[in-house]
Amino acid sequence: MGKSLYQKIFESHTVAKLPSGQYQLFIGLHLCHEVTSPQAFAQLREEGQKVLFPERTFATVDHIIPTTFPERNRPLKDGISEEMFSHIENNTKNNGIKFFGPATAEQGVIHIVGPEEGVTQPGMTIACGDSHTATHGAFGAIAFGIGTSQVADVLATQTLAMSPLKTRRIKFTGKLKPGVTAKDVALAYIAKLGVNGGVGYAYEFAGPVIEEMGMEGRMTVCNMAIEGGARVGYCNPDEKTFEYLKGRPYAPKADKWDEAVAYWKSVATDADAQFDDEVEINCDNLEPMVTWGITPAQAIPLNGNMPKIDEFEGSEKKVISEAYEYMGWEEGSKMIGRPIDIAFVGSCTNGRLSDLQAAAEIIKGHKVAPTVKMWVVPGSMKIKVEAEALGLDKIFKEAGAEWREAGCSLCLAMNPDKLKGRQVSASSSNRNFKGRQGSPTGRTILMSPAMVAAAAIEGCVTDVRKYIK
């Protein structure tokens, strides 16, 4: 019987079965950022341990870094942020770890920098102290988020104690209509399978919609696996994957290329592989999706109605009531036409070049509504440079949007970018949790970058399709 990519990589990376019943898994690539790593490096120092494979760890600074000047100049005005920045710089320097920092113009959101530099490759196990690590699964890797104690385990042993997951293949069939994007596909599977439907599973994303999609779209789909409860989400590697990697700074060079591609092809799911569960989602009639509540699963097609509280029972009913209470919207009404205050394009979900291009295409020749502030935050410094070479910065600025420096920014508001009070944000990020965007009462509507641009123009949630040229 054939095997899935998940099974193949899990098996080839198993060092031993541990007395606890878990498996000791070798980690091929470890990614680090400033928020979840300082305590791990401190643990190693206290225990007198060394980083075992420093060349398998790469780091950047993304969560706390300001996205505007002069705030971005060192030392950062916020003392604790500066301390965190110095810690990641010193910890990487003292341990011989590569740091993709602003000084070398390689900085960016860790899940954007990994693929961009070519350190993310098919057939690897990839761990990072960040739940959106599944992003790297788009390349045909097993990538997952870990906690800080596990970051210390990886640094000290290059391994983790893990239990194998069950596998679920989600086949996206049909064809996406114009204006419908990878983000809508992501929100659709999360809405269908639920916010905890993926707990205990690795998701394989497959089918013609995924095959048709570019690498950046696949990264968006994998990025949000955790929002559906799945710690791991991946796509099988194909020619698009290899094409994306070719020539990247850390990708295999010409003399190793054929060998690399042969290995990458070998890890793909076999035709006769069995899954613990299979789901098909037909995308022919998929519409742009928007969230209305306080979890990413509380998403509806743009022209749909929000649910009625009475459609639910028991504890679910309580969840839905709580969402309405927080958002302050009338049950059963529509999202289209709801005013917004902030429009945010960026994050590890949708801060790549194609995302900025999609938003720019919509906003070109229009103005951001006077009631709205729009922030466009490239996912990395390299993306910023590429976007500027294409003139995207001019398009955004002429429309009245702010063109910023790379970082996580308003996605989780650990830097100065925050919502105020009850502001409503149309956001291309990944979480609409209560208080997520920096104001304990702030509200987030998740949508695609193109939808964010359309909302910025009209000052309210609107249908991007009327702006498609």
Added chain:
Amino acid sequence: MNSIDIVKGSGVPVRGNDIDTDRIIPARFLKCVTFEGLGANAFADDIAGLAAQGKVHPFRDPAYKNGSILVSNQNFGCGSSREHAPQALKRWGIRAIIAESYSEIFFGNCVAIGVPCYKVSHEVADKILAWIEAHPSEELVTSTESRTLKMGDETIELTLADGPRGQFLDGSWHARSALMANADKVQELAAKLPYMQFLK
């Protein structure tokens, strides 16, 4: 590392499904280079949000201030992988958690810091929550050994998989020593992985 079996203490009822890690510890409190002091900010925004409505969150309610067993509903700890969330709960005083279900990363982080997370059915969770609300200062006792909760005169069965139960009992919840023991095998496996040659 130590064996973790019995946890004794009063309960803290945190009702609700999908209580995410941004609510357990809002992102602004992740600005730190140690986990110390996180306990004071556990559920900070939920506490403030309820206070604005004249209500009190269990983490601020004097009745539960000495509690050590947190009880909740479905999908507790979903969202971000931040270990700061279980660290904040532990530093507030929580030593064991009982809920209908958990996010995987949160559960794993709790194992890694030695906080047992037990599962119960929806009906049992509601019963325990109601009991704690009626008896806020009375002692509860959980045991990883027997997978039970003693609540008043009752003994309630708790679910904890054999794997993590064994880890709590034999001290291997702290994974590092078991991982270190296989150092030679790690090098052998690394030498066999094709991509170790690809990354320059």
